[in-house]
């Protein structure tokens with residue numbers, strides 16, 4: 229996959245936040261410095277003149293924010309003193325760093341530790357181990373990440389599919405036995421002890437799709453016993469959507485833990501216009517005591533595999549293939565981003581490929597899956613990926629306004645879908661500034677403090693003294709995404725500076741090369 233990464237020259241740099249030392253830095257060797265026995269004070273930065281959104285949803289306040297070392301130490305206090313570094317943020321908005329509750333960043337974090345995809349959109353924490361797949365064992369992944377830190381903080385779920393694979397191997401096309409469930413529970417216990425946020429599942433994917441609902445409930449109970457949570461790519465995002473919603477509500481009820489729907493969408497024509505019905509069902513579940521929440525990314529198209537479109541895995545079934553193209557994504561809206569058996573098909577839609585092959589779209593879809601499945605069986609690896617346009621704008625906008633909806637990317641650090649680079653600036657630019665779907669303080673809340681609450685993080689996600697200094701400084705007048713399906717790695721406009729644990733990791737279109745990110749283990 230080509231990186232397509234483009235170096236961006238940001239426009240409008242006149243308002244750029246400048247790093248200006250207020251006075252010569254204090255010399256700790258001088259006679260006025262603290263006694264040698266004391267540790268030298270951490271460097272202090274004061275961000276002045278910013279319009280500060282603290283993440284709670286409260287209106288902006290023009291005030292000073294002081295950070296020392298890795299912490300926010302003061303909000304609204306005195307101006308800079310001698311020796312303190314000053315950031316003049318006049319005209320800009322300062323917000324808590326965004327928390328991406330559904331990231332696929334772990335796949336590339338050691339190759340791309342600057343994580344520019346994330347930092348360039350103001351993300352300071354990524355939560356990985358999603359859709360049922362996690363690094364295994366987490367203890368080793370976390371240790372490795374602590375030896376070779378990234379620019380962003382990383383937390384992880386433990387994946388149900390990963391545990392299922394450890395225990396059942398290739399014999400996964402069936403419900404697990406009681407013994408196998410107990411073995412998965414034992415492994416999950418270890419992952420939870422290593423600091424997993426909770427259990428994730430991908431019930432529309434192999435091997436999770438073959439699990440019985442009780443298997444997932446039993447594992448969720450184990451996560452609950454550690455104070456963990458459950459997050460899920462639910463069992464169906466199209467044909468059996470409502471049943472899948474009932475299933476996740478039931479998991480929350482029976483296992484008594486917070487549950488979150490991943491990348492919420494109404495991805496089938498027959499369900500378009502039913503966002504209100506969905507949110508009413510979720511509100512009703514909440515009112516009955518189930519702590520159900522959700523995340524979403526701001527696009528009308530998803531990225532996944534062709535095979536996920538066939539829940540019965542009956543890839544030769546013409547009736548199913550026509551239903552896919554009629555109800556889930558039209559041939560013009562199904563764009564291959566990777567196709568191992570015929571790499572020249574990448575970048576083309578099923579409609580275009582059908583014309584090339586002098587065939588019809590249904591036959592073409594079946595042919596494509598037959599080719600990629602043959603290659604997958606040979607290589608043991610997934611060899612295709614696809615972007616499918618399945619959602620409509622009014623539903624996305626309605627879902628975005630739900631009080632328990634936090635934002636995510638569902639993106640890779642260098643993936644084919646523009647969400648990996650563009651999600652948060654797209655919310656702030658397109659949905660807040662241009663469409664007026666949310667007010668800026670509320671959108672920032674859903675990107676930061678609400679996301680932190682949904683992940684159980686208590687020391688990040690707000691601008692408040694004592695919390696970690698994860699911050700994003702942006703220009704609300706120009707912030708916007710620039711990544712597209714043809715240029716998915718274009719960095720956004722308007723993100724000026726991003727701090728992770730008090731260190732600037734991104735400034736004016738470029739990563740700084742600093743890697744202050746930490747492993748965020750679940751607080752026990």
Ligand SMILES: [Zn+2]
Pocket residue numbers: 359430461490491
């Ligand atoms: Zn997913």
